[in-house]
Amino acid sequence: MSLNTLVLGLQWGDEGKGKIVDALSEQIHAVCRFQGGHNAGHTIKVNGQQTVLHLCPSGALHPKVQCVIGNGVVLSLEALAKELKGLEDLGVTFENRMHISNACSLILPSHIGIDKARDKKESIGTTGRGIGPAYEDKVARRAVRFGDLGDSKVLKEKVTTLVNYHNKVLENLYNAEPFSIEKILLELDSFKYLYDNYSSDVQDIIYKWSKEGHSILFEGAQGSLLDIDHGTYPYVTSSNTTAGGVSTGIGVGPKFIDKIVGISKAYTTRVGEGPFLTELFDDNAEMLAKRGHEFGATTGRPRRCGWLDLVALKKAIFLNSVTDLCLTKLDVLDSFNSIDACIEYDNSGNPVYKTFPGWMSKTEGINDFNNLPENAKSYISFIEDFIGCSASIISTGPSREQTIYLD
Numbered sequence: 379m380s381l382n383t384l385v386l387g388l389q390w391g392d393e394g395k396g397k398i399v400d401a402l403s404e405q406i407h408a409v410c411r412f413q414g415g416h417n418a419g420h421t422i423k424v425n426g427q428q429t430v431l432h433l434c435p436s437g438a439l440h441p442k443v444q445c446v447i448g449n450g451v452v453l454s455l456e457a458l459a460k461e462l463k464g465l466e467d468l469g470v471t472f473e474n475r476m477h478i479s480n481a482c483s484l485i486l487p488s489h490i491g492i493d494k495a496r497d498k499k500e501s502i503g504t505t506g507r508g509i510g511p512a513y514e515d516k517v518a519r520r521a522v523r524f525g526d527l528g529d530s531k532v533l534k535e536k537v538t539t540l541v542n543y544h545n546k547v548l549e550n551l552y553n554a555e556p557f558s559i560e561k562i563l564l565e566l567d568s569f570k571y572l573y574d575n576y577s578s579d580v581q582d583i584i585y586k587w588s589k590e591g592h593s594i595l596f597e598g599a600q601g602s603l604l605d606i607d608h609g610t611y612p613y614v615t616s617s618n619t620t621a622g623g624v625s626t627g628i629g630v631g632p633k634f635i636d637k638i639v640g641i642s643k644a645y646t647t648r649v650g651e652g653p654f655l656t657e658l659f660d661d662n663a664e665m666l667a668k669r670g671h672e673f674g675a676t677t678g679r680p681r682r683c684g685w686l687d688l689v690a691l692k693k694a695i696f697l698n699s700v701t702d703l704c705l706t707k708l709d710v711l712d713s714f715n716s717i718d719a720c721i722e723y724d725n726s727g728n729p730v731y732k733t734f735p736g737w738m739s740k741t742e743g744i745n746d747f748n749n750l751p752e753n754a755k756s757y758i759s760f761i762e763d764f765i766g767c768s769a770s771i772i773s774t775g776p777s778r779e780q781t782i783y784l785d
């Protein structure tokens with residue numbers, strides 16, 4: 379029987395979505411990205427080799443898995459071409475298994491120019507990939523879309539109008555260099571093969587697969603607290619990272635999804651600016667960063683680290699109708715004497731912690747729940763009770779096989 383699954387992050391991104399999507403893809407016909415762009419960095423480790431994907435769905439390393447990029451994604455053709463080339467060099471091929479929606483809004487070099495110029499002034503700490511400006515143009519109904527590559531006359535007109543507008547913004551508001559329209563058109567032309575090879579009516583294909591009884595997995599990027607509507611605004615990304623984003627970003631109704639796997643680290647991290655109530659600045663922060671190798675997979679920036687915020691996590695479970703919790707990076711807590719988790723905020727908005735005894739033994743690589751230390755089991759059990767959702771996956775290392783499945 380087919381089972382359609384959504385996998386998404388419940389924190390500020392980097393929860394381990396890439397690892398989990400890759401691990402689940404064994405049983406799956408197609409993996410679909412539905413929002414975000416190459417601001418995402420999803421890490422997969424197979425046979426000791428690490429791969430970071432930014433745009434390609436994280437099922438890509440399974441040769442039979444179909445890869446879909448839905449209309450909700452903002453697409454940099456340069457980034458996509460580079461990523462596909464890198465994967466092809468590793469022997470991963472995409473013939474007849476990559477499908478990109480014609481309705482994807484394109485990220486042009488001038489979007490990146492605006493993002494960088496703006497972030498210098500009004501710092502959010504964006505990834506500098508042009509994500510915000512590209513979504514602005516989509517909503518303002520002036521975006522150039524992937525399908526426009528099919529008609530060179532329309533493409534030229536739309537790019538000229540849009541880049542002229544970008545150049546006014548760059549020169550007048552940010553005192554920055556304008557972009558050459560001709561160069562951008564030439565660059566787009568050099569990526570026309572991506573359109574010729576992969577442009578698709580994504581909704582139609584998903585309908586067909588669904589009629590054939592295939593299981594489909596939808597892969598979120600970023601995390602719930604970075605959602606444009608429900609996150610820590612304005613320190614957020616520019617898309618709906620929460621469960622509703624699948625409906626708009628692919629074109630399926632909410633009932634199409636059977637299972638929603640929400641991923642949380644066993645602690646918390648955040649890259650970029652913005653509030654982070656349980657952030658630590660002591661030796662514990664350093665130990666989390668060091669043991670968890672907490673550096674951004676896209677920008678290489680150090681991630682801010684802190685304890686798990688169960689109040690925020692409980693909200694994210696409801697916000698996304700999560701059916702299954704996936705707890706990652708449990709092994710990172712292996713050498714902590716004690717572990718804190720935030721269970722409420724006091725009247726001044728500060729976190730109130732419950733302290734748990736650490737387990738001070740190795741969980742790294744454990745793939746049978748029974749072999750976890752009792753204190754680790756108690757920590758997990760408290761989390762499940764607090765948020766009202768059971769864990770069905772626990773991750774104890776970056777590799778596929780370092781995973782506990784509970785059902």
Ligand code: GDP
Binds near residue numbers: 422709773
């Ligand atoms: P994503 O954006 O949600 O896909 O996550 P990232 O790939 O940006 O960051 C997660 C990092 O943690 C990557 O370096 C993964 O290889 C690593 N990772 C994932 N799961 C685990 C785990 O259970 N334990 C450890 N130690 N590392 C993990």
Ligand code: IMO
Binds near residue numbers: 598613
């Ligand atoms: P994955 O999919 C962590 C953060 C940026 C910045 C804010 C806005 O790997 O979990 P943007 O470039 O999107 O306009 O930046 O969002 N951010 C992420 N943080 N993981 C990500 O993706 C992120 N994508 C964006 O650091 O604070």
Ligand code: MG
Binds near residue numbers: 393418421
């Ligand atoms: Mg990431």
